Amino acid sequence: MNNNATDKDGLNILQRADISKTPQRLAVLNILLKSTTPLNVSCVRELLTGKNRIDRVTVYRILSLFKQRGIIREITSTGGVNFIEMATQENPVHPHFSCRSCGMLSCLEPLTFSQSHQLISAKEDYSVDHIEINISGICSGCRNATMLQKQSGKGEQ
Amino acid sequence: MNNNATDKDGLNILQRADISKTPQRLAVLNILLKSTTPLNVSCVRELLTGKNRIDRVTVYRILSLFKQRGIIREITSTGGVNFIEMATQENPVHPHFSCRSCGMLSCLEPLTFSQSHQLISAKEDYSVDHIEINISGICSGCRNATMLQKQSGKGEQ
DNA sequence: ATTATAGTTGCAACTTAGTTGCATTTTTGT
DNA sequence: ACAAAAATGCAACTAAGTTGCAACTATAAT
Incomplete structure (x- = not known):
């Protein structure tokens, strides 16, 4: 998934899904686009540092919206921690x-x-x-x- | 798994696994043996009523021991709730x-x-x-x- | 039969994942 | 620029699971 992802990709994805483009959603999307492996929620949060820092609840809400719109997939892993990956055609x-x-x-x-x-x-x-x-x-x-x-x-x- | 399970089955299983036969372990085992579908932990606990009532922590400890000894299998299900089923040869x-x-x-x-x-x-x-x-x-x-x-x-x- | 010992259980307190309600802020359409 | 709608952050909560410790129970040794 990390093949030269840019901010533009994120914007396009949000646009196609008819979701308003907030900086928080874009930040989450960029992290998922850049990652080579599925991430769990705490991982996503840890990567949201500095001015990209987002509240825990907001991360959950963004991810739940993304899942609902088919932008991401949730992977149930042993140990009760859910992982997340992009749900694109290439993936x-x-x-x-x-x-x-x-x-x-x-x-x-x-x-x-x-x-x-x-x-x-x-x-x-x-x-x-x-x-x-x-x-x-x-x-x-x-x-x-x-x-x-x-x-x-x-x-x- | 419910095909005429008796208390004797439970005792045999504990014996073969070289685990001491406490009433609590036997009670948990009987519930799993009798169930036709995998159960989650809260389900197991709810079925432990009356004199079979066991502390939540003890249930977790018993199940973790059973898993370690290969008596049961854990099934990771969507929604973060783990289910449990007997891990026998017939299953x-x-x-x-x-x-x-x-x-x-x-x-x-x-x-x-x-x-x-x-x-x-x-x-x-x-x-x-x-x-x-x-x-x-x-x-x-x-x-x-x-x-x-x-x-x-x-x-x- | 008595006592030391290891193993088991129950209780309280904790951690971690995820959710809900509500006030505040940001986007969006006009 | 401005009102309405949507999104965010915060506090507080629930639910699953874990840890430490004291009390109990079965076992083996004397």
Whole structure:
């Protein structure tokens, strides 16, 4: 998502969604546009520093509006913390990997049509509006870190 | 999971997991064994009535122990409420459907080996310990309820 | 049977995520 | 520029989950 995002992108998005363009909304949008991974709400807030500082409640209200208008997607992650990512055409719904060690959430490849269809083959009488896939484990970074620790003999406290 | 569960099942489970058999743990276990759908923590607590009443904190501690020993599985659901289900061999990991209208969580068919494998085809350097699939929408019950409402002319609040 | 010990529970207090009501400020349409 | 509508910030709240600690209970050792 970080591919040369500019303030103009944010303005366009708000315009297309028919939402009034306040500095607060633009600030939130820019943070999401610039991020390479999904962010949780406290992360978003921490990145809103200086003159971009926004009240906690306002952040929640902005995000809830964005979600309602389909600008962002919410990702339910283990541990009760919700993450957020841009919901653009170039960024279709996809599974996520959440690292049990560092808490980082990263994106995996989207499912094909037939793959998603297989998942809901039974229960045709249910109306589906979202499929969320969350894979958890240890990311390569943390795995390497643990291995290095073991090598240097510091393992098992 | 409700297929004629008895107190004996609970005792066996605790014994096999090498956990001391307290009345509180047995009570929690029996509730989970009897339930036909995954339950959230407040639900579990509400079902612990009368002489089975247990402190909120104790319930969390018991569930956290059960999870650690692989007796139960936690299901992360949209809305920040975690659900719990028995993790037995007859109840393998499977996707869940959560109804946006009534909040109910129901179980779907487990994935085949090749299906799960496809999901994590990239990122072979990650170690995976759990795949969670959560489909959300409207369950058949709520769908029928809405349709009946529309038919009787009461529609659109 | 008695006592030390480890494990378990309940209570109070806390943290974190998210929400609601309301007064104040900012946008927007004219 | 100005009124109406929308958005923001603040305080206070709810709900989920956690931590520390004292009291209780089961177990094993004497």
